[in-house]
Amino acid sequence: xxxxxxxxxxxxxHQHINEHPLVYLDSAASSQKPRSVIDAMKKYYESDNxxxxxxxxxxxxxxxxxxxxxxxxxxAFLNAKSVQEIIYTRxxxxxxxLVAASYARAVCGEGDEIVITPMEHHSNLIPWQQAAKAxxxxxxxxxxxxxxxxxxxxxxxxxxxxxxxxxxxxxxNVLGVINPVKEIAAVAHRYGAVMVVDGAQSTPHxxxxxxxxxxxxxxxxxxxMCGPTGIGVLYGKKELLEKMxxxxxxxxxxxxxxxxxxxxxxxxxxxxGGTPIxxxxxxxxxxxxxxxxxxxxxxxxxxxxxxxxAYERLSAIAGTTIYGPxxxxxxxxxxxxxxxxxxxxxxxxxxxxxxxxxxxxxxxxPLMRWLNVSATARASFYVYNTEEDVDRLADALHxxxxxxxxxIG
Ligand code: PLP
Numbered sequence: 001x002x003x004x005x006x007x008x009x010x011x012x013x014h015q016h017i018n019e020h021p022l023v024y025l026d027s028a029a030s031s032q033k034p035r036s037v038i039d040a041m042k043k044y045y046e047s048d049n050x051x052x053x054x055x056x057x058x059x060x061x062x063x064x065x066x067x068x069x070x071x072x073x074x075x076a077f078l079n080a081k082s083v084q085e086i087i088y089t090r091x092x093x094x095x096x097x098l099v100a101a102s103y104a105r106a107v108c109g110e111g112d113e114i115v116i117t118p119m120e121h122h123s124n125l126i127p128w129q130q131a132a133k134a135x136x137x138x139x140x141x142x143x144x145x146x147x148x149x150x151x152x153x154x155x156x157x158x159x160x161x162x163x164x165x166x167x168x169x170x171x172x173n174v175l176g177v178i179n180p181v182k183e184i185a186a187v188a189h190r191y192g193a194v195m196v197v198d199g200a201q202s203t204p205h206x207x208x209x210x211x212x213x214x215x216x217x218x219x220x221x222x223x224x225m226c227g228p229t230g231i232g233v234l235y236g237k238k239e240l241l242e243k244m245x246x247x248x249x250x251x252x253x254x255x256x257x258x259x260x261x262x263x264x265x266x267x268x269x270x271x272x273g274g275t276p277i278x279x280x281x282x283x284x285x286x287x288x289x290x291x292x293x294x295x296x297x298x299x300x301x302x303x304x305x306x307x308x309x310a311y312e313r314l315s316a317i318a319g320t321t322i323y324g325p326x327x328x329x330x331x332x333x334x335x336x337x338x339x340x341x342x343x344x345x346x347x348x349x350x351x352x353x354x355x356x357x358x359x360x361x362x363x364x365x366p367l368m369r370w371l372n373v374s375a376t377a378r379a380s381f382y383v384y385n386t387e388e389d390v391d392r393l394a395d396a397l398h399x400x401x402x403x404x405x406x407x408i409g
Pocket of ligand 1: 028029090091092093094121123124169171172173198200201221363
């Protein structure tokens with residue numbers, strides 16, 4: 001993989017921030033976009049723009065072809081059986097909310113169980129809290145080990161024949177933990193439960209095959225995988241989606257409308273009420289082309305190398321705590337704190353040096369409480385990052401520590 005050639009394709013990276021060349025280490029929050037994605041969206045608006053599924057005119061059919069063509073790219077990318085299993089959403093959050101609002105409310109009753117983990121992003125936690133409240137179901141947690149991982153044994157102990165839904169993050173946005181979702185799906189199925197996977201942090205960085213994982217639902221966001229904001233996907237097995245009711249009603253999703261009754265279109269459109277995010281779908285299709293051209297295996301290996309190097313450099317800074325498992329078991333991000341320096345101060349000082357990292361609770365407040373911190377700093381890597389970026393980060397952290405050490409002392 002030629003990182004320099006890849007970097008050339010990302011216009012935003014070639015700028016100075018606070019008089020330093022930009023080092024972007026916040027891709028877990030949102031990734032940057034290659035020129036091919038920007039150009040595909042520009043071309044769509046400049047030459048093909050119209051509404052989909054309705055116009056008989058040429059632009060209408062071009063827009064429909066672009067929108068549905070991107071759906072086929074997504075199907076192939078995930079190895080789903082059918083495009084009917086690919087529902088466009090605004091992102092992971094909307095996709096998970098759809099399952100919680102439609103599927104969970106239909107299948108859960110008093111005393112049934114929904115099983116998640118304490119490492120979930122709020123988007124894979126609050127929808128289930130709400131579904132549990134609405135149905136009388138019980139929310140149960142697979143406990144975390146000391147290093148933040150979960151074990152299959154604990155999953156087996158937590159999932160019971162009252163469990164209707166198991167919903168787990170594939171890769172944690174805080175700990176970098178890669179969860180054994182395929183194995184947990186097998187346990188869930190043994191008890192007759194469905195397996196939902198929050199793929200927001202896995203889909204951009206590793207090969208995902210929904211048939212191999214045998215998950216029932218899988219959610220992800222375009223903006224974390226070189227695509228635009230405002231577009232994401234819910235994959236669902238056709239037989240489950242067919243039984244589910246839509247949660248948004250209006251144009252686009254109907255078949256027949258009468259004064260008091262209406263019927264819905266077939267899959268996937270019954271879940272896509274209103275004019276969809278057409279340019280977003282086009283951009284996501286272009287992002288998938290880009291990722292496949294580079295190769296997901298190469299991307300994963302590159303990030304793993306960077307995260308291992310970062311782990312080594314950051315753990316050499318005295319007073320630094322790195323959260324989550326060791327470098328061999330983690331995805332391409334490092335969450336950490338420096339003793340006596342608030343993570344917001346760390347991120348602010350780094351920004352003065354042109355380095356963008358994230359600081360805060362990372363939309364995982366229960367996990368912060370488990371870690372016994374209110375916030376952390378996080379550096380996350382992607383296809384365009386280099387070892388030099390890691391060096392700039394580590395050097396700047398040394399300086400930050402010294403600066404605050406002197407200020408405190
Ligand atoms: N799940 C995980 C693990 C995430 O990291 C994120 C975003 O940070 C989300 C869900 C929510 O994604 P979005 O805000 O794109 O809906």
